[in-house]
Amino acid sequence: MILQILYIVAIVSEAITGTLAAGRYRMDLFGVLLIALVTAIGGGTIRDIILDMHPMTWVTHPEYVIMLCFCSMLTTKIPYFFASLNRLFLMLDALGLIAFSIIGVNKAIEHIEHEFGFIICVISGVITGISGGIVRDILCNKIPLVFQKELYASVSIVACILYYCLYFYTPLPNDISVIITLIFGFGFRMVAIHYKLSLPVFIFDENTKKKNEK
Amino acid sequence: MILQILYIVAIVSEAITGTLAAGRYRMDLFGVLLIALVTAIGGGTIRDIILDMHPMTWVTHPEYVIMLCFCSMLTTKIPYFFASLNRLFLMLDALGLIAFSIIGVNKAIEHIEHEFGFIICVISGVITGISGGIVRDILCNKIPLVFQKELYASVSIVACILYYCLYFYTPLPNDISVIITLIFGFGFRMVAIHYKLSLPVFIFDENTKKKNEK
Amino acid sequence: MILQILYIVAIVSEAITGTLAAGRYRMDLFGVLLIALVTAIGGGTIRDIILDMHPMTWVTHPEYVIMLCFCSMLTTKIPYFFASLNRLFLMLDALGLIAFSIIGVNKAIEHIEHEFGFIICVISGVITGISGGIVRDILCNKIPLVFQKELYASVSIVACILYYCLYFYTPLPNDISVIITLIFGFGFRMVAIHYKLSLPVFIFDENTKKKNEK
Numbered sequence: 251m252i253l254q255i256l257y258i259v260a261i262v263s264e265a266i267t268g269t270l271a272a273g274r275y276r277m278d279l280f281g282v283l284l285i286a287l288v289t290a291i292g293g294g295t296i297r298d299i300i301l302d303m304h305p306m307t308w309v310t311h312p313e314y315v316i317m318l319c320f321c322s323m324l325t326t327k328i329p330y331f332f333a334s335l336n337r338l339f340l341m342l343d344a345l346g347l348i349a350f351s352i353i354g355v356n357k358a359i360e361h362i363e364h365e366f367g368f369i370i371c372v373i374s375g376v377i378t379g380i381s382g383g384i385v386r387d388i389l390c391n392k393i394p395l396v397f398q399k400e401l402y403a404s405v406s407i408v409a410c411i412l413y414y415c416l417y418f419y420t421p422l423p424n425d426i427s428v429i430i431t432l433i434f435g436f437g438f439r440m441v442a443i444h445y446k447l448s449l450p451v452f453i454f455d456e457n458t459k460k461k462n463e464k
Numbered sequence: 465m466i467l468q469i470l471y472i473v474a475i476v477s478e479a480i481t482g483t484l485a486a487g488r489y490r491m492d493l494f495g496v497l498l499i500a501l502v503t504a505i506g507g508g509t510i511r512d513i514i515l516d517m518h519p520m521t522w523v524t525h526p527e528y529v530i531m532l533c534f535c536s537m538l539t540t541k542i543p544y545f546f547a548s549l550n551r552l553f554l555m556l557d558a559l560g561l562i563a564f565s566i567i568g569v570n571k572a573i574e575h576i577e578h579e580f581g582f583i584i585c586v587i588s589g590v591i592t593g594i595s596g597g598i599v600r601d602i603l604c605n606k607i608p609l610v611f612q613k614e615l616y617a618s619v620s621i622v623a624c625i626l627y628y629c630l631y632f633y634t635p636l637p638n639d640i641s642v643i644i645t646l647i648f649g650f651g652f653r654m655v656a657i658h659y660k661l662s663l664p665v666f667i668f669d670e671n672t673k674k675k676n677e678k
Numbered sequence: 679m680i681l682q683i684l685y686i687v688a689i690v691s692e693a694i695t696g697t698l699a700a701g702r703y704r705m706d707l708f709g710v711l712l713i714a715l716v717t718a719i720g721g722g723t724i725r726d727i728i729l730d731m732h733p734m735t736w737v738t739h740p741e742y743v744i745m746l747c748f749c750s751m752l753t754t755k756i757p758y759f760f761a762s763l764n765r766l767f768l769m770l771d772a773l774g775l776i777a778f779s780i781i782g783v784n785k786a787i788e789h790i791e792h793e794f795g796f797i798i799c800v801i802s803g804v805i806t807g808i809s810g811g812i813v814r815d816i817l818c819n820k821i822p823l824v825f826q827k828e829l830y831a832s833v834s835i836v837a838c839i840l841y842y843c844l845y846f847y848t849p850l851p852n853d854i855s856v857i858i859t860l861i862f863g864f865g866f867r868m869v870a871i872h873y874k875l876s877l878p879v880f881i882f883d884e885n886t887k888k889k890n891e892k
Contacts, residue, residue: 269666270668272666273666273667273669274667274668274669275607276612276665276667277607277611277612277665277666278611278612278662278663278664278665278666279663279664279666280610280611280617281608281610281611281612282611282666284611295514299513299514299727300723300727300737301732301733301737302516302732302733304515304516304577305515305516305578306514309514309515309578309584312581312582312583312584312587313583315583315587316583326666326668329666329668333668363732364733364737366737367740368740369740369741369743369744370737370740373740373743384817388602388816388817389598389602389607389608389611390607391605391607391819393703393705393817393818393819394709396708396709397703397705397708397710397712398704398705398706398709403708403712404708448706449706449707449708450707451704451705451706451707452697452701452706452707452710452754453701453702453704454698454701454702454754454757454761455701455702483880484882486880487881487882487883488881488882488883489821489825490826490881491821491825491826491879492825492826492876492877492878492880493877493878493880494825494831494832494877495824495825495826496825496880498825498831509728513727513728516730518729518730519729519730519792520728523729523792523794523798526795526796526797526798526801527797529797529801530797540880540882543880543882547882602816603812603816603822603825604821605819605820605821
């Protein structure tokens with residue numbers, strides 16, 4: 251139930267941020283809507299394709315697609331209003347990331363045909379959390395942001411691990427596990443943004459090496 | 465029957481236009497063939513993956529793949545001849561777009577395992593119509609053309625809606641519905657090209673905003 | 679058995695070369711790991727999605743994913759060491775390409791639900807061999823290398839055809855067919871690298887044509 255509400259909050263806020271991101275690339279309205287949809291529901295779509303879970307959430311709930319299109323169109327009408335809520339969206343995006351991650355872990359745990367272990371459940375959560383944004387950036391012809399910014403995928407990974415452990419190794423009811431993961435993950439992401447925490451960058455350039463050797 | 469013929473006309477003309485598009489990127493023969501195949505059958509492939517329809521058309525008809533490779537290779541031999549048929553290909557491409565859209569709606573309507581409603585049927589048609597071109601542009605490292613040019617996706621959407629309505633809400637036989645949709649969609653696309661109709665472009669740049677405020 | 683060993687050698691060497699490739703794009707550790715994983719197991723993933731073979735290899739063997747992450751992280755620690763093994767990796771990569779191709783053909787031949795013929799088996803092998811690298815290049819925002827370099831996809835195609843023929847049209851045991859294909863394909867690739875053999879490039883530019891006509 252909490253997850254259901256969070257899911258809707260998450261896809262709506264992803265659709266709005268996706269719309270604003272598309273605004274930089276001179277796309278027409280259709281392009282913008284598609285970017286918004288991909289950002290919002292692309293992660294779940296890729297997870298369902300990889301783990302073979304059909305029909306997908308949005309296929310059984312096409313009304314979500316309509317709602318997201320509506321949100322995206324509204325955003326194109328008053329973009330500066332939404333952009334001024336920048337901080338709110340950073341927070342909604344963080345909530346969305348954790349919600350997607352938890353939902354992804356959950357879906358893998360409850361997969362009908364196969365029993366997946368710890369690793370696949372975590373991967374399922376991370377795919378749900380981040381791959382919508384990756385496809386958005388591919389469509390906008392950029393190197394995915396998630397590879398270069400503050401801790402984002404890492405927050406998703408930690409949240410997935412935490413939720414999985416709470417689910418299987420504690421007697422807590424599911425709703426409590428969800429809330430603990432949400433609070434922890436959200437806090438972690440906010441701290442990462444505030445202190446600009448990021449993973450070490452790996453730079454490797456054969457030519458530089460050769461120059462140094464000369 | 466009409467659809468079968470149109471399907472073949474559509475994939476052939478998409479393969480030829482895909483080949484010509486690839487010619488701008490210094491690709492080798494294999495790259496060109498792959499771009500041609502993706503443009504022609506990529507849309508149907510993505511639809512079948514999302515709606516879980518296996519085996520796909522080209523997997524059960526591998527002879528189509530061979531035919532498309534042959535057309536693509538022929539195009540690399542006499543590209544200027546095909547390019548001089550520019551107008552013909554614009555028309556074939558428009559026919560192809562509508563044919564793909566109708567086929568996509570049809571496949572969703574006749575999906576064996578699930579009953580899909582109006583929205584998913586239209587989405588299925590649009591995915592079939594436009595996503596081959598999107599993958600082609602991703603492989604060529606560009607922002608997809610369909611997001612930036614004259615009405616293209618919109619024509620597909622309108623054609624899908626029209627066909628769906630004719631199919632379910634009129635007593636017309638299927639072939640007649642197909643022909644009406646084809647004529648209407650083709651005319652719409654031709655008008656869009658001629659008058660350079662396009663959707664409004666959404667441009668949003670936070671920095672410009674900030675500058676204006678100063 | 680040979681294939682099993684080769685598979686592990688192949689994914690490990692692809693993960694290492696993927697990591698080194700990612701080093702040019704200022705990605706963080708997560709981005710690098712993802713690029714490494716995609717390069718190593720992306721080809722098989724795309725094949726399994728297209729031919730509907732679930733669950734995928736890495737989903738049933740999540741320990742491979744962990745192993746690849748470990749290899750990739752090790753590579754980021756001592757990149758110059760691995761880069762100095764450049765020649766070894768060219769050879770491992772060639773072995774990997776052939777191994778992936780054979781595995782892809784094999785999987786299509788042994789597909790449970792459908793009987794695929796020659797063409798789909800070859801396509802399955804080629805997809806397994808090359809599409810990991812294509813997705814890697816898309817994520818790095820480049821035109822896929824495989825479209826522009828020395829014979830690579832062509833080697834995969836020839837190896838797939840050879841293996842298919844040995845499998846069906848000779849009485850040789852499978853292991854012998856695998857070894858023959860490996861030796862032949864590896865030799866072919868080495869010759870292609872040494873003599874810089876490549877497919878003809880197809881360049882087509884409408885504007886140049888128009889200029890010439892004036």
